[in-house]
Amino acid sequence: MAEVQRGCGLAGYLLLLLLMLHGCKARIHKLTLENETRFAVDLNNFGFYANGTLDVNLTSLRLHSDPRMNYSTYPIGFTLSRSRVNGILTLTPEENEACPLSLKEPTNNEPLILFLINVDNLSVTMKAISGKDNVLTAEPKTDKTKGQRTAREAPEVKPETNAEKPGNKQAESQKEAAPVKEKTEEQPEAKVSGEAEKVDENKFYLEKTKEVILALGKVNNSYNFSFHMVIGSLAQGLYSLKFHNCNNRLPGVKLPYSFTVEVTEKNPGGYLSAPEIPLSRLYICMAGVFFVAAMVWVYTLLKHRYSVFKIHWLMSALAFTKSMSLVFHSINFHFINTKGHTIEGWAVMYYITHLLKGALLFITLALIGTGWAFVKYILSDKEKKIFMIVIPLQVLANVAYIIIESTEEGSSDYYLWKEILFLVDLICCGAILFPVVWSIRHLQEASSTDGKAAMNLEKLKLFRHYYVMIVCYIYFTRIIAILLKVTMPFQWQWCYEFLVEVSTLIFFVMTGYKFRPASNNPYLQLPQDEEDVEMDEVVTESGALEGISKVKKTSNGRERQKESTF
Known part of the structure; x- marks a missing residue:
């Protein structure tokens, strides 16, 4: 994980440098x-x-x-x-x-x-x-x-006839009231009339x-x-x-x-396009909803503190970061609507939280998919390679998004970066599915080779549900929501963003519910298989420890014994 932390730190410096070089999105284009x-x-x-x-x-x-x-x-x-x-x-x-x-x-x-x-x-x-x-x-x-x-x-x-022009009506009424006027008073009136005709x-x-x-x-x-x-x-x-x-x-x-x-x-109400006018209110409302969900999650962690793992706190950090990102996104749209452009400081805060949210999301999903912290504390070589690929790609995707936001649509590089963002996003979405698939395959093999088939099948069922959740989330936010966007009336296209945010909230809530810290969680009911194997190897290495057995309690309170092989 040290390599991952160094990569995230480098990405942060690169992002700050990028933000110093590029402008911000606006509706007054040059x-x-x-x-x-x-x-x-x-x-x-x-x-x-x-x-x-x-x-x-x-x-x-x-x-x-x-x-x-x-x-x-x-x-x-x-x-x-x-x-x-x-x-x-x-x-x-x-x-x-x-x-x-x-x-x-x-x-x-x-x-x-x-x-x-x-x-x-x-x-x-x-x-x-x-x-x-x-x-x-x-x-x-x-x-x-x-x-x-x-x-x-x-x-x-x-x-237009003289009767149709409000200015001429006023002139006629004034002429009838005062048929004789000084020459100095008639000149300004003639000037105004000439300007109106022009x-x-x-x-x-x-x-x-x-x-x-x-x-x-x-x-x-x-x-x-x-x-x-x-x-x-x-x-x-x-x-x-x-x-x-x-x-x-x-x-x-x-x-x-x-x-x-x-x-x-x-538009009559400001500089935002018709589909974007409701977005400022939408983002601030969804930020409040995500914040409430994050507070409920923290309360759950404190209530079940003896069943909490490190990844649970990582999930709470993701929820709070998502909420902050939506707040700054709402502020950006507010200034675009009122001034025609964003304020640089608020834009920088939004891009930073957007980068952190994207990195935390994919890291959390991949860690849950591997069973890290719940079942094992060490990632395999294949899983480490996934992280070393997904995290830099996520940084690239967020950098591409920032460049798109700060580049005029007519520039020659705009569509290039848009295609890069779409391709990298699809690669990242596909990559986070590999750890889940590997975990499902491992559980299927374990269910047929050891005596804990029932427990492994419970965990296998949980992983399959999680896999289906990720596939549905990716499929809906990347395909179905976009199809709905291009078929809606133009003034209702903001519903695309609403559907994406609501689906993200549902996905977060369902993930938290399935992997919540509780004594009846299928993960926490299972013994740590990897620790059992390591302990057996240590016990059998020394001939002086022959006949010594290891006693370990299962989740139902019963003791089980493993005799030494020697």
């Missing part, structure tokens, strides 16, 4: 890509309620000149699409074969908005393909020769306006533009914002580009 060659970049996914807002500010877009670039046939720009099935790709396989920016007609009733960047005439063409009732606010491109904005397919804003000219209702030509700025060979969008009540849902360079869809073409984009997403 992504900078240099010499990127991907044809599609997933900038972010967010669940919007009605009146939620999306602000996108593209700066420093630089396109490396290349004769192979054909922006008319293979455009560049953004797509904003709503998911059909809560997080699953919006585009169909047929649509994915072609560049999404080249779509002409809607293939479904889901909102899909395209922003096509044209660097030749410094414009951005916004195409609303089934735009629902979203409202876009952006600077339109003006025709310098005519002094008019370029918007197609009917004005997006109805011409704001109206930049607002487009996508339910009616299908195409708008927006302005594209240029500064020192870099391009920029921005837009603000309000999600309507008919268009709320999970949205995916992506950047596309369709030139790089061609075989063998990898044309580099660079840009910086700032994305701010917000």
Whole structure:
């Protein structure tokens, strides 16, 4: 176990160093890509309620000149699409074969908005393909020769009469009350009215306006533009914002580009995505439940102190660490909702407790599976190798999780670390099953070779129950809960986290109940077989001890005798 402790200590130092180098998860995103060659970049996914807002500010877009670039046939720009099935790709396989920016007609009733960047005439063409009732606010491109904005397919804003404008009503009432005014009093009113008309000219209702030509700025060979969008009540849902360079869809073409984009997403109640809004309250409530369970467990240990083993206290440490991790997780989501980002100190505390919780969970499960402390105090070589594999993998999995949390979704390493986390998690889950399987096989062999078959069968039954519990826990939290997540309505996806936490609580309670410190526990009713074998070997080594027998009491109070073999 000394190697294990040194490994955990090293992992702690590595984690602290990592936290000093990486930022924290936020909902105000800023992504900078240099010499990127991907044809599609997933900038972010967010669940919007009605009146939620999306602000996108593209700066420093630089396109490396290349004769192979054909922006008319293979455009560049953004797509904003709503998911059909809560997080699953919006585009169909047929649509994915072609560049999404080249779509002409809607293939479904889901909102899909395209922003096509044209660097030749410094414009951005916004195409609303089934735009629902979203409202876009952006600077339109003006025709310098005519002094008019370029918007197609009917004005997006109805011409409002003077009776429909609250400001003009007030002006008319004031005019009727005082038909003659001084010139100095009329100027501020005219200025305010002019500003209101300017704001109206930049607002487009996508339910009616299908195409708008927006302005594209240029500064020192870099391009920029921005837009603000309000999600309507008919268009709320999970949205995916992506950047596309369709030139790089061609075989063998990898044309580099660079840009910086700032994305701010917000719901009426804060910066959290719709499925994440209840998570802060969920985590703090579950933290209280785990804390109560931990206190009940400690009370049980103190009540049966003569039947307590070291692993029982390790189980209590796991429960308290889980509770603390949920508290800091709740605090993180609270600050994200109110400020758009986490507070670094609270994020560090959460990551530390998250790492400790993960390590303690797998160590405890593996130790229980081997029967350590209950039946034997020494791990076999095979079991030691399992620990030397599982613990570093758990450290790697937690480091991968931290990197994912602190990395923007659009960065090139995001999905790599996500795949590493998924793979390592599956390996760890499979590895902790090996000690249980070995213990079951050992008990099956012992039941057929010695005279304590009935007791061994009782323990075998307990191990089989424990094995089934672990398999069900892994299967539910890694597969079933995820399937439920992608089939739920977007505003109910927080139930995925609720199901995972409740299943973890049930698993903890059932494990504690089966291996509780009590005189009627099947583990504690059995004699220590390994100690019997060692004592027999010591007694028979010396000829001077011939005829001496060892007397040992069983759990029912009777004495049994083992005669020396000599």
